Amino acid sequence: MGVGRRMKKQGPPGLLDESLITKKRKVSAAAPPEPETANGRNKKRRTSGEGLGVKKPGNKNREGKPKGGNDRKEKKKGPAANPPKAKAAKPTPANRQKAVKEPLPAVSDEEDNFAGSDLGSDAIDDPDVMEEEIGGVNVTGLDALGSASEAEDDEFDDFDSDVADSDTRERRGMWSEDEDDEDAQEKLTAANIEGLTRKLDLEQAQEEADAQAELEELQTNITGDRPKILGDEDEDEESRPLAPDLQLLRSRINDTIRVLDDFAKLAEEGRSRAEYTAQLLKDICAYYGYSEFLAEKLLNLFSPREAFAFFEANETPRPLVIRTNTLRTHRRELAQILINRGVTLEPVGKWSKVGLQIFESQVPLGATPEYLAGHYILQAASSFLPVMALAPQENERVLDMAAAPGGKTTHIAALMRNTGCVFANDANKERSKGLIGNIHRMGVKNTIVCNYSALEFPRVMGGFDRVLLDAPCSGTGVISKDQSVKTNKTELDFIKLPHLQKQLLLAAIDSVDHSSKTGGYIVYSTCSVTVEENEQVVHYALMKRPNVKLVSTGLVFGKEGFTRHMGKVFHPSLKETRRYYPHTYNVDGFFVAKFKKVAPTKAGAVHADSSVKASTTDEVPVDRTPILEEGKEEEDDFAGFDEEEDAKIIERAKRASLRRKGKDPRALGRKGKKSEKSEKSEKAEKAEKAK
Numbered sequence: 001m002g003v004g005r006r007m008k009k010q011g012p013p014g015l016l017d018e019s020l021i022t023k024k025r026k027v028s029a030a031a032p033p034e035p036e037t038a039n040g041r042n043k044k045r046r047t048s049g050e051g052l053g054v055k056k057p058g059n060k061n062r063e064g065k066p067k068g069g070n071d072r073k074e075k076k077k078g079p080a081a082n083p084p085k086a087k088a089a090k091p092t093p094a095n096r097q098k099a100v101k102e103p104l105p106a107v108s109d110e111e112d113n114f115a116g117s118d119l120g121s122d123a124i125d126d127p128d129v130m131e132e133e134i135g136g137v138n139v140t141g142l143d144a145l146g147s148a149s150e151a152e153d154d155e156f157d158d159f160d161s162d163v164a165d166s167d168t169r170e171r172r173g174m175w176s177e178d179e180d181d182e183d184a185q186e187k188l189t190a191a192n193i194e195g196l197t198r199k200l201d202l203e204q205a206q207e208e209a210d211a212q213a214e215l216e217e218l219q220t221n222i223t224g225d226r227p228k229i230l231g232d233e234d235e236d237e238e239s240r241p242l243a244p245d246l247q248l249l250r251s252r253i254n255d256t257i258r259v260l261d262d263f264a265k266l267a268e269e270g271r272s273r274a275e276y277t278a279q280l281l282k283d284i285c286a287y288y289g290y291s292e293f294l295a296e297k298l299l300n301l302f303s304p305r306e307a308f309a310f311f312e313a314n315e316t317p318r319p320l321v322i323r324t325n326t327l328r329t330h331r332r333e334l335a336q337i338l339i340n341r342g343v344t345l346e347p348v349g350k351w352s353k354v355g356l357q358i359f360e361s362q363v364p365l366g367a368t369p370e371y372l373a374g375h376y377i378l379q380a381a382s383s384f385l386p387v388m389a390l391a392p393q394e395n396e397r398v399l400d401m402a403a404a405p406g407g408k409t410t411h412i413a414a415l416m417r418n419t420g421c422v423f424a425n426d427a428n429k430e431r432s433k434g435l436i437g438n439i440h441r442m443g444v445k446n447t448i449v450c451n452y453s454a455l456e457f458p459r460v461m462g463g464f465d466r467v468l469l470d471a472p473c474s475g476t477g478v479i480s481k482d483q484s485v486k487t488n489k490t491e492l493d494f495i496k497l498p499h500l501q502k503q504l505l506l507a508a509i510d511s512v513d514h515s516s517k518t519g520g521y522i523v524y525s526t527c528s529v530t531v532e533e534n535e536q537v538v539h540y541a542l543m544k545r546p547n548v549k550l551v552s553t554g555l556v557f558g559k560e561g562f563t564r565h566m567g568k569v570f571h572p573s574l575k576e577t578r579r580y581y582p583h584t585y586n587v588d589g590f591f592v593a594k595f596k597k598v599a600p601t602k603a604g605a606v607h608a609d610s611s612v613k614a615s616t617t618d619e620v621p622v623d624r625t626p627i628l629e630e631g632k633e634e635e636d637d638f639a640g641f642d643e644e645e646d647a648k649i650i651e652r653a654k655r656a657s658l659r660r661k662g663k664d665p666r667a668l669g670r671k672g673k674k675s676e677k678s679e680k681s682e683k684a685e686k687a688e689k690a691k
């Protein structure tokens, strides 16, 4: 049982990062969000997770002092050291959880988002699992990503400004969409003020705790001890207790990280870095409940200290966020109504004009009249990002390749103001029903739902102005929502999934019209943080399709993608891609890459066996990119409804199919010729008769 589970049993987790909000508020509202240092994160965490009954990083234990003594000492410290507890009269995470944990509608548009992937439980199909999250409201502020007190333009504004909100605009208050409505704004703020005040109280308490923690750490560092962490070589493994001592584990994780941070000074004589790293890996697996395979993969993405922050963040839920459906309403109107219903909320930050972060709610957010009328959708904040990067324009033709249950499709349609045409495709029929439901509920009228394996594109249809591939993935970015990811991912998953993702991405590229007057873009996203599913997939596509290049995502925050990792070197333009982590931005882990297609795909670049059926859970994915006619390299790769060409492709597919079955494909040719002949003689007969 992982710590997450344990926490569920023992009560809700502590605050994720309240101080992040406070700190960000101190900097200029116009300043772009900056990632928190892993160090800073750790300090904050020291004050949370009390329900665990374990020590937090930086406590006195890591100095080798008796644990029990430290516990007592900490209790004595009182409110400053443990703000959430000290503020008992204030709303606690448990209160908040209770407030929003109301029954949800039986059929939720977005529920069961992890089910039914083509890759079954191996692939995470939807990071927007917000319905399930309602019980886990976290007061952490997404406004850490930008000030909440930013000018709010009408959500129907030109999209570019949605992506990169102008910093030069005057600040007009939290909700105002124009300068004449200060009264309305005052009312709204007053209604919401109670909840926000409580939040600020918590922030203050958190700050005090941080200061205390910093002091402690300073004291620890002054002592400059060399903690005894590693066991002796001749130590008997079997003599160790079976059940891990969580307190000890956590303390040792802290100490190990401290040693790895300052190896020369703190490591024991004759011990190597590798030994400490191995110990850390073991302890992380035992403490958080990861398989060693996955923990190592994740550990390798970060410095030890940052990895710890990442693993910690996976133990707490991300903030609950809703996206305003601008086809139906405006964010301020929606906020007003929800506040009147007893919801405490705030804009997610200046990076989005449509997101609202929910702090508490007296009503079930998945069953309000506004929800049922499609005024909003429960959607993880990071799920806004791929669509913002895609930046669909009015009157374009857009393909959403893996669309169910439609969080991003409905966002795309809203940005296009219901003009043009969106093709929302998903290989999973069951999930497509949820997609259709969301499309109807949210008043989307420019979208056609289809049910193909996306590997079939562009043979199904091509020539799109923009394509979004929000690919099925392992879900290592959303572990806080699905703790099973910690143990159910195997080496094979990280072979099969990237293989499928690569083929899907090639299909996405081949489905775009490079000569589109307004677009020619492809966005690839996953809710995973592994390099195999992200940089490696993008790098593969760049190698296979020299007719695309990576361009800026236009997103105002996010960490650069890797250009090298564990000895692998990727194309330098990978720095244009963006990574999102729960511990840096308090959003789900995500990856976003944006390509521009600059030329048609050369026919020679595409080789596939199109006879194989769409991928299913058990199949090892195979290359199913479309077959283009050889000798037509210079032509556009638009794959519309060219009957003659389609007939040839089908013929080739049939031959390939026969070959695969061990049959002679020439039989098909003979049959084909025969039928051609008989067709001719039939025509001749008819002509005779007509005479």
Ligand SMILES: C[S@@+](CC[C@H](N)C(=O)[O-])C[C@H]1O[C@@H](n2cnc3c(N)ncnc32)[C@H](O)[C@@H]1O
Pocket (backbone or CB within 6 Å): 116, 117, 118, 119, 124, 125, 126, 127, 128, 383, 401, 402, 403, 404, 405, 406, 407, 408, 409, 425, 426, 427, 428, 431, 452, 453, 454, 455, 470, 471, 472, 473, 614, 615
């Ligand atoms: C990450 S989810 C998509 C979430 C969706 N974009 C949203 O925002 O609501 C991935 C989706 O890919 C679908 N999928 C898996 N394999 C596919 C394939 N070969 N072709 C098309 N869709 C596929 C799954 O059914 C799943 O709905």
